[in-house]
Amino acid sequence: MSRAWTFLRALLLAPPLYVLLLGLGLMSLAWNLIALLLHPLLPAARGRAVGRAGIAHGYRLFWTVASAVGMMRIDARCLAPLKAEQGLIIAANHPTMLDALLLVAHLPRSACIMKASLMKNIFLGAGARLARYIRNDSAHAMVKQAVADLKAGGQLVIFPEATRTTEWPLNSFTPGVTLIAKLAQAPIQTVFIDTDSPYLGKGWPIWRVPPLPIVFSLRLGERFAPQPDSHAMTAMLERYFRQHIEATGQGDDALKAAPACPPNPHAPTSF
Template sequence: MRPILRLAKAVLLAPPLYLLLLGLGLMSLAWNLVAMVLYPLLPAGRGRDVGRAAIAHGYRLFWTVACACGMMRIDARCLSALRDEQGLVIIANHPTMLDALLLVAHLPHSACIMKASLMRNVFLGAGARLARYIRNDSARTMVRLAVDDLREGGQLVVFPEGTRTTGGRLNAFRPGVTLIARLAQAPIQTVFIDTDSPYLGKGWPIWRVPPLPIVFHLRLGERFAPMADSNGLTARLEQYFQQHLTPGPAPEAAAAECQSPRAPTLS
């Protein structure tokens, strides 16, 4: 009986979830068309401010609608203390593909380091370029742009694992963030993203309905001063996250927890 009830629930909740994601896609596409026009017209500084504020407001709207219709429950109140702070590096664990959307929605002055391929994405690229997000195809250029942005009062959101956390098991931290902090003389604020939802984690496709509501709870950790020994600070940060991270569900258990109808295959 239980599997039948879970399947029935998944069938009923699939349409609103897909409509929510469709709305996000259409909103992103519309803004990127506008950003494509604004990019050559606005000075770099003004374009950065407009681009980041627009992205934050758009994602904030998405989260508000998702919570209002009962699909998600989000507690990100801790980020309000960081909202207007300048020259700050913010690092977090990375359980799902929604993490960046969650952070920048509440940090309207922040920039992300993005894969170079995403800068060409029709749903993300033009908006990211207008907001002067930082591409990662060249390590030297990435570090220089990030340092310049921090010195100009921006914030930098980084997931030092470089890929999504799996079941609360942290991946090894990459050293770039501590080098950026040292060169910019910017403090590093740690943020923990706690969720027991498997949705859009490693191995969870976008069309599979997860247990609902999806719950995110964010909490601030310690703040670390930049150090001359960047590698030593990277090791300290990784150890700190290992000690204070709340374990998530194992991927196998999460997949068994909620089965949902498969999306049709286009041939």
């Protein structure tokens, strides 16, 4: 009976989930058309503020609707005190493709590091360019732009794993986040993303219906000051994340349920 109810519930909730995702796609497309018109008209600083606020409000609407119709349960209240802070790096674990959408929705000052190919994406590119998100095609340019953005009062959302988690409790960290912190003299605020769902984890196709509702719970960890030895700090940060994710025990079953895909060891931290 339990399995039958689970199957029936998923069957009933699948159409609303796809409608919700279609709505997100259409909303992203509409905003990108607006951003395409605004980009040449607005000065860089104003465009950055408008672009980031527009993306944040759009994603916030998506999460609000998803929660209201029972598709998702979101607890991101811990991010509220961070909204107005300047020059802050937010480093989080990366279980699913939805993580960046969740963080950016609640942090309207923040920028993301994006794959260069996404800057040409019809659903993301124009909005990302208006918001002055950071490309990852050149490691040197990526670090330089991230440092400049932080010094100008922005925030940076970054995933030290560089790609979605494929090994429990998390992938090995790349040194980009601690190098950026060192050069910008910016603190690193750690955030833990707990979820019970494998949906849009590495190897999970968007059309495959997950157990519903999808649950996300965010919690703040410690804040780390930048250190002169960025490599040593990367190792320390990774140990800290491993200890505090393993301590909760959350996400293990979800990760095991998702097909494993090997991470790209050469890929910089990406959206």
